[in-house]
Amino acid sequence: MRTGMMALALGLLTLRFLPVLPPVGLWLLMPVVGLMVLPFRTYPVAFFLFGLSWACAQAQWALDDRLPASLDGETRWVEGRVVGLPQNNEGVIRFELADARSRHGKVPQLMRLAWYEGPPVNSGERWRLAVKLKRPAGLLNPHAFDYDAWLLAQRIGATGTVKDGERLREAQWAWRDGIRQRLQTVDAQGRTGVLAALVLGDGGGLSRQDWQVLQDTGTVHLLVISGQHIGLLAGVVYLLIAGLARYGLWSNRLPWLPWACGLAFAAALGYGLLAGFDVPVRRACLMIGLVLLWRLRFRHLGAWWPLLLALNGVLLLDPLASLQPGFWLSFAAVAVLIFTFGGRLGPWLWWQTWSRAQWLIAIGLGPLLLVLGLPISVSGPLVNLLAVPWISLVVLPPALLGTLLLPVPYVGEGLLWITGGLIDGLFWGLGWVAGQVPAWVPAAIPPWVWAIGTLGAFLLLLPRGVPMRPLGWPMLLLLVFPPRAEIPEGIAEVWQLDVGQGLAILVRTRHHTLLYDAGPRFGDNDLGERVVLPTIRKLGVDGIDLMLISHAHADHAGGARAIAQGLPVRHVLGGEPAELPGELKARGCENGRRWTWDGVNFELWQWAHARESNPKSCVLQIEANGERMLLTGDIDTAAERALLDSPLAVTTDWLQSPHHGSRSSSSMVLLNALQPKAVLISRGQGNSFGHPHRTVLARYKKLGMAIYDSAEQGAIHLQLGRYEAPRSMRLERRFWRDPPPVNK
Incomplete structure (x- = not known):
């Protein structure tokens, strides 16, 4: 039976890795085939087909409900x-x-x-x-x-x-919204947003600074309702009844164990409803229910059975849960604890158990965080030693009790005021740690390196004395110091990042990095901080030699400050240096400047007679092994005519579409003179400006240019100097993504 349950889980999880969904007829046929093979005792095959069929059906129904x-x-x-x-x-x-x-x-x-x-x-x-x-x-x-x-x-x-x-x-x-509104009126010493997150699972009141602190210290799971909070409340109720029974304070007419398990599960469900009962909370309640059932009836089955049953239960209720990182992290954390603490010889003191749990979870989840592309908190294991009991035992009880007693004058508000002070003290400590040791954003690594590092983590989770266990450390450290693929001499690696209605192009040579524009910022939505900075870190960039900001409009320069704060930037040039933030210490475009990095040639140009911001854009030409690319910013037709009198007016292979394909740019005069083979368009899907304009697209098509549009194809990667077609992110097929369009 256990083999069948594992096969069912495998079938349900296979959905996550499908590039496309199988035809409807095929996944309808799967359960029929499964029933046919059951009499031959091939339970694993049958259960696998049942799980995969159910997962595909759920995914197809969700896709069918998308906007046409x-x-x-x-x-x-x-x-x-x-x-x-x-x-x-x-x-x-x-x-x-x-x-x-x-x-x-x-x-x-x-x-x-x-x-x-x-x-x-x-x-x-x-x-x-x-x-x-x-x-x-x-x-x-x-x-x-x-x-x-x-x-x-x-x-x-x-x-x-x-x-x-x-x-x-x-x-x-709308009782949850009513509770939130009531909490917002409470004096919680400036921490009502965190209080709402802790009580209701509502993270909308947390500021960007709060989120960053929690991410840097690995404590996000503490301040937004997670399985840990649900489990803690259930555990408190269970232990309270067990303690009353132990000291003779529980009625003999009521068997204490069934009542302890039932009331503990009721408390978990109640807290889950308070938190909105979304997927992570449903997962936690199901796991707690199975653990309590195991405690009540099936203790002889071991600890793995409840985990396997919970995994299947969650996936049967919602197979799409496997698309979320939290699903993998929560089950993996429980699996690590069961594996490392189950069946070990010799007792551990409580402080040894607690400290080892933090380090073992950090080692076990490290490879998973890496493959999911999530930041890794270096300080997390140490911080959680204190933060977990502080939140669980000191902050959470008065928070829940204060919320419950809000109708009672002064009592509920007083408890929440105390809770706010406790939370503020915690954030003071977390902020100090985050300032000293921020989260590590590792660069992407090859699959074979990840496989070796994962094997190393597994070896370290084994008991002491197991042969070859010490080899786990060098294997795990390979994830921290992986071999880097060198860019060949004379080649420029170019990434046009997908930043919506803006522009950010990363250019790397063998030993140098240039960033042309920094992505947009509109209000508190800074894509330089949210997208550009973490993406270029994951691409292995640990410093920028030159950040070139074409002009000062927010869709090109908005993310510059965040990038300069997050990475060392040696030089900043701009088409409008006076309009950029002073801390960037930007210099002017230096019209006509040429330089060479690792066999790749660069040259700048700017229209000297420009009066408005867009025509002042600093234009960059890149040439690698004779293959040329022209980055034009937002120049208009007047600046394009002036460009034709410059040394940059030569045959060009790649053209960054001026002004996102605006009607006021990409004149036929420019296109005929440059004769580009392909054009890169960076724009937001369904943007209000109508970019790219249909007349501009018609010009591109008339000249037979290949069109690569970030709104349709995502980030675009090419190797300048190899004369090869680029790759777009949407070519990496996933069943939940629209396929890339046929090149226009």
């Missing part, structure tokens, strides 16, 4: 109910609309919407909204967070921007 391509970018009136906890940041209200419907066609059941400068929106209300709809899609960069997968795992079929709306019905059954 014909409605992408259209504005429709939709009606639905607000669910979850709406977030209001910087005047932007973000919320989810469930049970959505429209009079003018079928729309997805669940949408994630943003309303700029909109009225208050509360959970449980029913609205009629005019929404500009978009197919669910996110930025697609190497080794970055996969927003498309996250949206599908949440079964969100469309995103959109609200243009207008009217409230049809007041909130009903």
Whole structure:
């Protein structure tokens, strides 16, 4: 039976690794084949087919509920109910609309919407909204967070921007939102956002600085409701009843063990409902229920059975959970603890058990964090030694009790005021540690290096005395100091990153790095910090020799400050140096400057008579082994004519589309003179500017140019000097991503 359960889990997990879903007829045939082979005692094969078929069916249903391509970018009136906890940041209200419907066609059941400068929106209300709809899609960069997968795992079929709306019905059954609003009025010594995260699982009130501190110290799991909080409450209830029974304070007419298990599970469910009962919470409640059932009836089966049953239970309820990093981390952490503490000889003191648990989890989860592309907290094992009991035993009890007693004058508010002070003290300590030891963002490594490092971590988790166990350390350290692939002399590696409506192009030679533009920043949405900086770190960049900012518009220069704060930058040049932040110490474009890095030639140009920002863009030509690329910023037709009188007006293989393909750029005069073979377009999907303009695309097609568009293909990677076609991120097929378009 255990083999069959493992095969079922394997079938359910296979979904995560499929590049495309099998045809409907095939996955409908799988359970039939499974039933046919059951009489031959091939249980593993049958259970595997059952699991894979069920997972494919769930994924197909979620994909079928996505917004049709014909409605992408259209504005429709939709009606639905607000669910979850709406977030209001910087005047932007973000919320989810469930049970959505429209009079003018079928729309997805669940949408994630943003309303700029909109009225208050509360959970449980029913609205009629005019929404500009978009197919669910996110930025697609190497080794970055996969927003498309996250949206599908949440079964969100469309995103959109609200243009207008009217409230049809007041909130009903919105008790969680009511508790949050009540918490926001409490004096928690400036920590109401953290308090809401701890009590309700609502992380929207945490600032970017708070998130960064938690990430650097490996304590995100402590301040947003996780399985640990649910398990802690269940454990407290269980131990309380067990203690009462031990000292004769529990009624003999009530068997203490069934009551302890039942009330502990009820407490877990209650806290789960308070937290919104989303996928991680459902997973935690299911695991706790199985552990309590094991404690009550099946103690002889060992600790692995509850974990295996919980894994299958979670995946049967929601096979798409495997698309989320939290799913893998939570089950892996429990598996590491069972493996390292189960069946070991000799007792450990409590402090040895606690400290070893932190280090063993850090070693066991290290390779998994690496393959998931997540930052690794170096200080996490030490910080959690103190932070976990502080939150679990000192902060959480008064937080929950204070929330429960809020109707009682002064009592609930007093407890929450004390809780706020305890949280503030914790953040003071976490902030100091984060300032000293920030999280490590490792560079991507080859699969064979990861496999060796993972084997090393496994060896270190084995008991002492196992042969070859000491070899685990050098094998694990290979993840920290992996061999790096050298860029050949005379070759330039170019990445046009997917930064939406902006521009960021990374150029690397054998020993040097140049960044042309730094991505956009609009309000608190800094893609230089969120996308460009972590992406180039994961590409192995530990310093930038030259950051060239074409001009000072926010879609090109907005991320420059964050990048300069996150990485050493030796020199900064800009088309408008006076308009850039002073701490960048930017110099002017230095028209006509030439230099060579590792056999690759660079040359700058700027229109001397430009008066406005876009025409002042600093243009860069790169030449490697005779293959040329021209990076043009946002120059317009007037600057293009001036460019034709410069040394850069030569045959060019690659052209970065001026001004994102705007109608005011990419003149036929320029295209005829440069005769580019291909064009790179960096723009946001469904942007309000209409980039790229259809007349510009028509010019490109007329000249037979290959078009590489970041909105359709994600980040684009090419080796300048090899005369090869580039690769786009969307070529790495995943069943939840739209396939890349045929090159225009």
